[in-house]
Amino acid sequence: MTDLVPEQSGGHSWTLDLDPSTTRVLVNGFQSWSEAELQPLSAAQARPTFVWMQEHGHDPAFLPSGEAGVWRSHTLIALVRPGGGGYVGHSLDESRSYAHWEARAEGSQVRLSLRVEGPDIPLVFTETDDVISTLEQLSAQLGRTMSARTPSPLRVWCSWYSYYRAVTLPQMLENARLSREKALPFDVFQLDDGFQADLGDWTLPAEHFGGHARDLPAGLSELGYRAGIWLAPFLAGPDSELFRAHPDWMLKGEDGRPLPIGNNWGGPYYGLDTTHPEVLNWLKELAREVVGWGYSYLKLDFLFAGALPGVRHDPSRTRAEAYRMGLAALREGAGEETFLLLCGAPLASSIGVADAMRTGPDVSPIWDDDARRVWLHDATGPAARNALHTALSRWYQHAWYQPDPDVMIAREVQSMLSAAERHALLGLLDVIGGLRASSDPVSSLDEEGLTLLRRALELSTPDRPITLETSFGAAVTHFGRGTF
Numbered sequence: 001m002t003d004l005v006p007e008q009s010g011g012h013s014w015t016l017d018l019d020p021s022t023t024r025v026l027v028n029g030f031q032s033w034s035e036a037e038l039q040p041l042s043a044a045q046a047r048p049t050f051v052w053m054q055e056h057g058h059d060p061a062f063l064p065s066g067e068a069g070v071w072r073s074h075t076l077i078a079l080v081r082p083g084g085g086g087y088v089g090h091s092l093d094e095s096r097s098y099a100h101w102e103a104r105a106e107g108s109q110v111r112l113s114l115r116v117e118g119p120d121i122p123l124v125f126t127e128t129d130d131v132i133s134t135l136e137q138l139s140a141q142l143g144r145t146m147s148a149r150t151p152s153p154l155r156v157w158c159s160w161y162s163y164y165r166a167v168t169l170p171q172m173l174e175n176a177r178l179s180r181e182k183a184l185p186f187d188v189f190q191l192d193d194g195f196q197a198d199l200g201d202w203t204l205p206a207e208h209f210g211g212h213a214r215d216l217p218a219g220l221s222e223l224g225y226r227a228g229i230w231l232a233p234f235l236a237g238p239d240s241e242l243f244r245a246h247p248d249w250m251l252k253g254e255d256g257r258p259l260p261i262g263n264n265w266g267g268p269y270y271g272l273d274t275t276h277p278e279v280l281n282w283l284k285e286l287a288r289e290v291v292g293w294g295y296s297y298l299k300l301d302f303l304f305a306g307a308l309p310g311v312r313h314d315p316s317r318t319r320a321e322a323y324r325m326g327l328a329a330l331r332e333g334a335g336e337e338t339f340l341l342l343c344g345a346p347l348a349s350s351i352g353v354a355d356a357m358r359t360g361p362d363v364s365p366i367w368d369d370d371a372r373r374v375w376l377h378d379a380t381g382p383a384a385r386n387a388l389h390t391a392l393s394r395w396y397q398h399a400w401y402q403p404d405p406d407v408m409i410a411r412e413v414q415s416m417l418s419a420a421e422r423h424a425l426l427g428l429l430d431v432i433g434g435l436r437a438s439s440d441p442v443s444s445l446d447e448e449g450l451t452l453l454r455r456a457l458e459l460s461t462p463d464r465p466i467t468l469e470t471s472f473g474a475a476v477t478h479f480g481r482g483t484f
């Protein structure tokens with residue numbers, strides 16, 4: 001193995017003895033929703049056509065190239081020969097600097113390059129007969145260096161994939177009551193996006209919600225469930241009280257003005273500057289307040305906002321450091337006992353803070369959004385296929401946190417999944433392991449649906465691919481074991 005310690009902001013490159021026409025490359029995207037996959041090196045890595053798609057799935061400072069034979073990857077990369085040997089490059093610390101890898105087919109050779117964004121970090125680059133084992137060993141090493149948390153996985157009911165932003169307090173309680181009646185083994189009932197007046201105004205209720213989020217935990221606790229809640233703590237909406245009161249707290253552009261960093265919720269949104277001491281204090285107090293309401297499970301979403309390029313209060317901080325400062329403030333306010341599920345989050349730079357991590361894009365009640373995936377080159381959109389494809393390709397990340405492959409959809413109503421697709425979703429979630437979740441309104445499930453859901457709530461250990469000959473090796477093995 002070659003241990004690498006590049007010079008400040010330095011780079012490395014190697015010409016490798018690999019045949020580009022038979023080599024496959026395993027890449028890892030920037031954050032939860034970005035694609036991770038094992039593909040022929042000669043293919044093209046998808047680069048989404050529209051900027052609004054790039055904004056929600058990729059690092060703007062290191063976008064996929066879109067060119068055939070050029071693959072970009074965050075933190076680690078593996079180049080695989082037929083037979084399973086090859087090369088692995090791996091960062092061993094992502095708390096200060098990001099490691100950006102690029103593999104490029106050049107004639108009959110492969111050129112690998114590494115750029116480190118920030119100060120020195122330990123890195124390894126090695127040739128191996130067994131890429132899977134080496135990748136697992138190095139990922140486990142990174143997990144240890146960054147003190148990965150390894151809590152028990154939880155079974156979660158989440159409001160998003162059925163009620164979306166129209167969720168109400170009575171619906172939450174009704175689902176919890178019905179779950180108890182049917183003896184569904186959930187640990188947590190988690191309220192998702194929709195309860196709040198605006199992005200950033202987390203303590204003000206939305207009118208339609210029919211109450212205040214602080215009133216929910218007591219009712220859930222009476223039914224024997226823990227309470228969970230969604231926050232996008234690094235975001236602010238342009239009409240929010242937060243944005244109006246503190247425009248100076250936002251990540252800024254070169255012109256010194258708050259930088260719009262994405263579009264969702266019917267307009268642009270802004271990101272907090274997590275190097276600003278007042279922001280850090282506000283984040284800490286927010287987490288403390290919400291935990292004080294009785295929530296012991298926080299789903300912290302759109303966290304990539306803390307790691308984007310931009311002008312910050314403390315310009316000496318790297319993106320990775322700024323992100324970690326924001327996370328640390330949230331953890332401090334939430335306390336060590338609170339379970340933190342991170343989502344839309346930079347992956348390796350969350351290790352040590354995250355209890356669980358969404359390791360793929362959203363499931364949705366369709367199998368494949370092929371128009372968006374194939375024609376617009378975006379496989380980060382909500383669809384069961386996209387969620388499974390990416391979460392499976394991150395199997396080794398179980399050494400970093402509990403993986404969250406997102407929800408099972410067992411209902412037949414308000415879903416375009418066929419019975420076969422529901423069963424495939426169930427089987428692949430079982431292979432991925434980690435958290436178990438559902439969003440189905442309990443009243444929408446008939447006996448068959450309830451049986452499927454009960455099976456989906458059985459915890460499992462992440463499977464290890466037996467071979468890299470197929471990227472779905474683990475799944476194929478699993479189907480072969482006769483789970484269905």
Ligand code: 9PG
Nearest residue numbers: 056160192193230263264301343344362
């Ligand atoms: C709430 C949801 C749910 C869901 C999260 C996240 O614009 N986008 O590209 C986009 C991507 C993902 C997304 C929402 C918007 O979903 O993953 O579970 O919590 O937010 O808004």
